[in-house]
Amino acid sequence: MLKILMILLLSSLALFASSTGESTAHTVPDLTMTWVGFACLFIFVVGYYFVAAEEKYEIDKAKPALFIGTFMFVLVAIYYSLNSLDMGLVHTQAEHLILEIAEIFFFLFVAMTYIESLIHMGVFDRLKYNLISKGYTYRKLFWVTGFLAFFISPIADNLTTALILSTVLITIEKTRKDFLVPGAINIVVAANAGGAWSPFGDITTLMAWTAGKGHFQDFLFLFPASIGGYLLTAFILARFVPNTQPDFDASKEVKPTMAEGAKVVIALGVFTIFCAVMSHQVLHMPAMWGMMFGLSLLKVYSYGLKRKYGSDHFNIFESMAKIENNTLLFFFGILAAVGALYFIGWLGLAVIVYDPSVLGATWSNISVGFLSAIVDNVPVMSAVLKANPDMGLEQWMLVTLTAGVGGSLISFGSAAGVGVMGKLKGVYTFGAHMKYAWTILLGYIASVSIWYLQYQVLGIGH
Structure with missing residues (x-):
């Protein structure tokens, strides 16, 4: 088992599949047993340690990620130059790496811009007030925030969803851990599960979608497994939440109002997602192209709002300035680093675990969920996509499901969990x-069981 875990850990050091992966695999020399191979592996491990120990050393995770990502490729290029190898291979790999990262980078950039715009216009403040002014019990608020997280995260990203709703939790109650802890876990699990059945609900599903592992509608078939596992975990967690009302006097609170044009911005956001889907599925263009078109519409509308209400009403560049650029830079750095490891050849072992004589596709994909909780679901999913094992649609949907929901098993196993830890x-x-991790494990088992019944027994979703 230890040997299998080591193989899986090595396989997590990869970047998502490129269109030229198969064609270049036969021409790129294997550098794993060279000084640059060992040096880059060592640099990655040390750099990833500082990423994981972000709070301990009080260092932004983007700093070590960006450094190792750029430095490792420089070392590879130097090795090629010193040994008179084909520098065109380095150039081609770097170009394709930039292209693949850019597709997701700009997709997230537009999504974050819309979220920050909605925050600026008071949409989420109004949502928060509406929730805490209803007179709900702690248990009912537990369910409401959970369902909101589950159904908002497929549109927004799971991190933003978790941050917004954890803010609602701390607004409702600041001291009662018997409500806050189960409520926080509920939001993390719901946000990750909700993102698993949407092509753009999580970075891992976005990677699988843009890599062509499934059409838009294929991911929607993961809804039963996603919500089934979440509901089981939430049902058990709810038993630990008090069934009393929090102290809140709505008459003493000022009811927030949404800024003029907020509803139009919401509509533009939905239309932008529609444009992304159409770009990818119908026009066969990158999904980010539709997102950028949606951003252009938001910019035009912001110009109209500026003319009508003044420059202080809504400035789209202020929303862009509030984007978590460190998250985007971390994303660039870590994927560049694992891309370098792939280029060197460290992923040769990745496909071994998918061999029927080792684990096979199903058990390997189930193991991905546990590994994503320990490492991070982005590089783990990247490993599977880059290794590109020969498996059907149902297995690609399984690994998408497990990589998404598996991060909930440990508090720092997903971006949503790390974000909520910072808030609370x-x-x-x-x-x-x-x-309460045992409740999440039961939900994880339920999700996989529903997938098995749906895909393997009933044949639904193929």
């Missing part, structure tokens, strides 16, 4: 999460 410091901690 001292309350939602690693230890507090692990106390």
Whole structure:
């Protein structure tokens, strides 16, 4: 088992599939047993340690990620130059790497811009007020915030969804851990599960979609497995939440109002997602092209709002300035780093675990969920896509499901979990999460079981 885990860990150091992966695999020399191969592997491990220990050293995770991502490729290029190897291979690999990262980079950039615009226009403040002014019990608020997280994350990203709704939690109650801890876990699990059945609900599903592992509608068939696992976890967690009402006097609170034009921005956001789907599925263009078109519409509308209400009403560049650029730079850096490791040849072992004599596709994909909780679901999913094992649509949907929901098993296993830990410091901690981790494990098993029944027994979703 230890040998299998080591193989899986090595396979997590990869970038998502490129269109030229198969054609270049036969011409790129294997550098794993050279000084540059070992040096880059060592640099990656050290750099990833500092990424994982972000809070301990108080260092932004984008810094080590960006450094190792750029430095490793420089080392590879130097090795090629010193040994008179074909520099065109380095150039081609770097170009394709940039293209693949850019497709997802700009997709997330536009999505974040819309979210920040909606925050600026008071949409989420209004949502928060509406929730806490209804007179709901803690248990009912637990369910409401969970369902909101599950159905918002397929449109927004799971990190933003988790941050917004964890803010709602801390607004409702600041001290009662018997509500805050199960509520925080509920939001993390719901956001990750909700993102798993949407092509753009999580970075991992976005990667699988843009890599052509399934059409838009194929991911929607993961809805039963996603919501089934979440509901089981939520049902058990709800038993630990008090059924009393929080102290809140709505008459003493100022009801927030949404800025003029907020509803149009919401509509433009939905239309932008529609444009992304049409770009990819119908026009056979990158999904980010439709997203950028949607951004252009938002910019035109912001010009109209500026003319009508003044420059202080809504400035789209202010929304762009509030985007978490460190997240985008981390994404670029870590994928560039694992791309370098792929180029060197460290992924030769990745396909071994998918061999029927080792684990086979189903058990390997189930193991991906556990690995994504320990490492991170982005590089893990990248490994599977780059290794590109020969398996059918149902297995690609399984690994998409497990990589998405598996990150909930540990508090820092997903971006949503890390974000909520930051919002609820001292309350939602690693230890507090692990106390209820068994409920998440049961939900994970339920999700995989539903997938098996749906795809393998009933043949639905092929």
